Amino acid sequence: xxxxGDVTAGPNRVVAGRYRLLAPLxxxxxxxxxxxxxxxxxxxxxxxxxxxxxxxxxxxxxxxVERALREARHATKLRAHPNVVTILDVxxxxxxxxIVMELVPSRSLFDVVRxxxxxxxxxxxxxxxxxxxxxxxxxxFGIIHRDVKPSNVLMANDGRIVLTDFGIATGDGDPTLTxxxxxGTPLYMAPERLNSLPATLESDLFSLGGTLxxxxxxxxxxxxxxxxxxxxxxxxxxxxxxxxAGPIADALIGLLEKDPTTRxxxxxxxxxxxxxxxxxxxxxxxxxxxxxxxxxxxxxxxxATQPQDVPxxxxxxxxxxxxxxxxPAPQAEPAGGRPAPPTALTATEEDGAIALSWEPSxxxxxxxxxxxxVADPAAPNGWRARGLGTTGVTGLVDAGVPKGVPFRHxxxxxxxDPSGHTMTVGPxxxxxxxxxxxxxxxxxxxxxxxxxxxxxxAIALSWxxxxGQNEVVIERVFDPSSSFQGAMRRFRGTxxxxxxHDVQPGATYRYRVWVAPAVHGTLALDLAEGAEVAxxxxxxxxxxxxxxxxRTPGGTVLRWTSVPGAVVRVYATPVATGSGLSGTGPFxxxxxxxxxxxxxxxxxxxxxxxxxxLLDPEGGAxxxxxPVSVAGDRAIIGAAxxxx
Numbered sequence: 125x126x127x128x129g130d131v132t133a134g135p136n137r138v139v140a141g142r143y144r145l146l147a148p149l150x151x152x153x154x155x156x157x158x159x160x161x162x163x164x165x166x167x168x169x170x171x172x173x174x175x176x177x178x179x180x181x182x183x184x185x186x187x188x189v190e191r192a193l194r195e196a197r198h199a200t201k202l203r204a205h206p207n208v209v210t211i212l213d214v215x216x217x218x219x220x221x222x223i224v225m226e227l228v229p230s231r232s233l234f235d236v237v238r239x240x241x242x243x244x245x246x247x248x249x250x251x252x253x254x255x256x257x258x259x260x261x262x263x264x265f266g267i268i269h270r271d272v273k274p275s276n277v278l279m280a281n282d283g284r285i286v287l288t289d290f291g292i293a294t295g296d297g298d299p300t301l302t303x304x305x306x307x308g309t310p311l312y313m314a315p316e317r318l319n320s321l322p323a324t325l326e327s328d329l330f331s332l333g334g335t336l337x338x339x340x341x342x343x344x345x346x347x348x349x350x351x352x353x354x355x356x357x358x359x360x361x362x363x364x365x366x367x368x369a370g371p372i373a374d375a376l377i378g379l380l381e382k383d384p385t386t387r388x389x390x391x392x393x394x395x396x397x398x399x400x401x402x403x404x405x406x407x408x409x410x411x412x413x414x415x416x417x418x419x420x421x422x423x424x425x426x427x428a429t430q431p432q433d434v435p436x437x438x439x440x441x442x443x444x445x446x447x448x449x450x451x452p453a454p455q456a457e458p459a460g461g462r463p464a465p466p467t468a469l470t471a472t473e474e475d476g477a478i479a480l481s482w483e484p485s486x487x488x489x490x491x492x493x494x495x496x497x498v499a500d501p502a503a504p505n506g507w508r509a510r511g512l513g514t515t516g517v518t519g520l521v522d523a524g525v526p527k528g529v530p531f532r533h534x535x536x537x538x539x540x541d542p543s544g545h546t547m548t549v550g551p552x553x554x555x556x557x558x559x560x561x562x563x564x565x566x567x568x569x570x571x572x573x574x575x576x577x578x579x580x581x582a583i584a585l586s587w588x589x590x591x592g593q594n595e596v597v598i599e600r601v602f603d604p605s606s607s608f609q610g611a612m613r614r615f616r617g618t619x620x621x622x623x624x625h626d627v628q629p630g631a632t633y634r635y636r637v638w639v640a641p642a643v644h645g646t647l648a649l650d651l652a653e654g655a656e657v658a659x660x661x662x663x664x665x666x667x668x669x670x671x672x673x674x675r676t677p678g679g680t681v682l683r684w685t686s687v688p689g690a691v692v693r694v695y696a697t698p699v700a701t702g703s704g705l706s707g708t709g710p711f712x713x714x715x716x717x718x719x720x721x722x723x724x725x726x727x728x729x730x731x732x733x734x735x736x737x738l739l740d741p742e743g744g745a746x747x748x749x750x751p752v753s754v755a756g757d758r759a760i761i762g763a764a765x766x767x768x
Contacts, residue, residue: 139215140216140217142164143161143163143171143224144161145159146159147159157172159227169226169227170225170228172223173222205261207258207285207286207287208258208287209225209278209287212226228278228284228286230278231278232277232278232279233275233278233338234273234274234275237274237338237342242341244340245400247339248339248369248372249396250285251279251285252336252375252393253394254286255272256390256394259272259325260390263328266570266572268323268573269331270323272287272328272332273311273312273335277335310358311344311347311354312330312344313330313331314327314358314384316384318359319716319722320719320722322573324573325390329389330381333375333380334346336376337366340368340369341366345363345376352698355710370400371400372396372400378393379393398410462555462557463487463537464487465535465537465558465560466484466492466535466560467482467485469533469535469561473567474521477521478525480494480521480562482519484518485557490540491515491516491537491538491540492514492537492538493538494520494533494534495509495511495512495536496510496512496532497532497561498510498526499529499531512533526567527570527593530566532561532563535559536559537556538555538556538557569639571639571655572587573587574655574657575587575657576658578664579623580664581625581629581661581663582624582627583623583624583633584622584624585598585623585624587620587621589619589620594618595616595617595618595640596622596638597637597638598614599612599636599654600634601634601636603634606631606633606660608628608630608631629662630662631660631661632659632660632661633659634656634658637654637655638655662756664760665758666687666690666753666760667686667751667753667762668686668763669686669714669762670684670763671751672684673765673766673767674767675743675745679740679742679743680744680749680767681739681740682749683736685736687753688736690754690755691755692732692733692736692753692754693751693754693759694731694732694740694750695728695730695749695750696730696742697748697750698746699766709749709761710727711726711727711752711759711761714762714764716760718759727750728742747766748766749764
């Protein structure tokens with residue numbers, strides 16, 4: 125038991141000896157978000173309290189605690205992205221975590237639409253641009269949100285648009301990668317998620333499409349009168365063309381594409397949103413072209429950024445990293461009118477990103493322009509440069525560094541003009557200093573999105589494909605919890621998937637996957653660098669194909685003989701009307717495989733039997749019965765019938 129979890133919070137209570145609760149801001153399934161005052165820093169913050177109603181089992185309590193900590197870990201990885209709520213701290217009170225977040229005075233998109241009505245297309249385009257940037261940034265760290273919906277999009281009073289509630293997000297290394305079942309809000313869930321396929325960036329984009337559709341039309345795209353009709357519409361029904369979306373209609377239709385392989389990608393959606401905004405606001409600047417703002421460290425305040433692709437180069441120096449505000453140094457006049465360069469540029473890897481820091485230029489009043497150079501034989505001097513932006517402090521985090529190819533960074537000091545604006549510079553410009561650079565380095569890519577599923581009687585491994593890094597090394601051992609024993613085996617896989625046919629029924633395996641070394645035969649693999657996933661080899665059950673139903677005075681009798689001795693569940697749903705689905709079940713066609721967890725809440729469970737017989741005392745004429753064969757966590761849909 126997690127002690128102390130039922131302590132009631134209220135105004136004026138002080139949490140962790142520091143945060144005084146002022147007033148509740150909102151509540152959800154996981155608890156209450158409070159407006160609070162940080163008595164140490166004299167600043168207002170938001171605190172997320174994890175609440176437990178009476179009778180919550182220990183497993184559920186532990187899951188909620190882990191979910192809260194996961195939310196903090198995921199949001200922290202995004203390093204204060206301007207479109208993600210910033211996590212400041214996690215504190216323990218009475219044995220439970222409280223998440224300390226930046227206070228964002230705001231209303232949710234859901235409340236805005238419900239209270240003020242649908243939004244104009246240009247405003248929805250701004251929301252869409254902010255959200256695709258946030259989701260793409262999260263995906264760079266292997267984080268999938270899994271619950272994008274209007275109530276998780278906050279419209280801040282200062283004009284920011286932020287994504288919140290990463291509590292059910294999955295990320296590489298999460299224990300949830302091996303947990304089955306569908307988690308999220310079904311009304312905005314992608315069709316592949318309802319069929320128990322892995323959550324991906326593409327499934328988040330589908331949810332975003334539904335969220336934006338709601339924003340501009342005032343209703344969700346697949347809202348129906350009943351739960352089963354809503355699920356059927358998400359999987360089968362084409363989306364109604366939005367009547368009020370104007371220039372962003374194509375983006376909504378593309379994001380709501382049923383097939384994730386043909387669903388609109390981030391770059392295409394961004395271009396539509398940007399073009400729609402610029403048609404109204406010609407001075408609008410693409411936020412991706414502003415360098416340091418999207419990913420800044422705590423010591424780096426947001427500021428104007430001016431990207432520019434200019435090749436520069438000079439050897440690097442090494443020194444301990446210092447992230448501090450640029451401070452005046454002893455006055456020094458630059459030789460020839462040019463500013464003096466910064467010094468002691470260092471680059472440190474931090475969780476897949478590169479944190480740059482440098483000592484300031486002795487020239488007063490300068491700002492710093494930062495470049496990333498990637499090895500490219502076709503580029504001048506063999507390096508392709510991209511400007512990361514302009515900053516007034518001595519540090520910047522580059523979270524977009526490529527993996528598997530050489531890259532380096534360079535920084536130049538740039539003068540401001542008399543009005544205080546950064547001067548335009550180019551190669552050999554007198555307004556810019558000579559560049560200072562880091563030594564070339566190559567970061568090994570990591571496996572993202574590793575998943576183990578059962579396909580037939582084999583175990584199917586899948587991971588996010590990596591262009592230019594196609595081959596992986598797979599190591600398989602028996603999990604310590606398995607009753608089977610045997611030697612470790614290694615395989616090589618390509619293309620983001622591997623099918624392991626050589627498995628023993630009932631055995632639990634643990635797979636570790638690494639990007640293959642550049643030189644074959646070099647297999648000194650670091651366990652900390654590999655992704656892991658576990659799976660149990662459960663034989664695929666057979667589908668019930670001969671379910672019969674007979675109405676009697678005592679209810680409907682259900683019988684079958686095609687899978688003797690197997691565990692079979694029978695579910696009942698009302699006959700779908702007006703949707704062309706009469707006579708079908710809620711889980712898909714016969715022979716379709718889903719996870720057992722995905723069946724919950726989608727239909728009424730009549731019962732479970734190995735004897736081939738059940739009685740439904742609630743049966744009626746307008747009911748569809750769906751038999752589901754179950755083995756472990758595998759469920760095979762049988763042929764649905766209506767009462768005879």
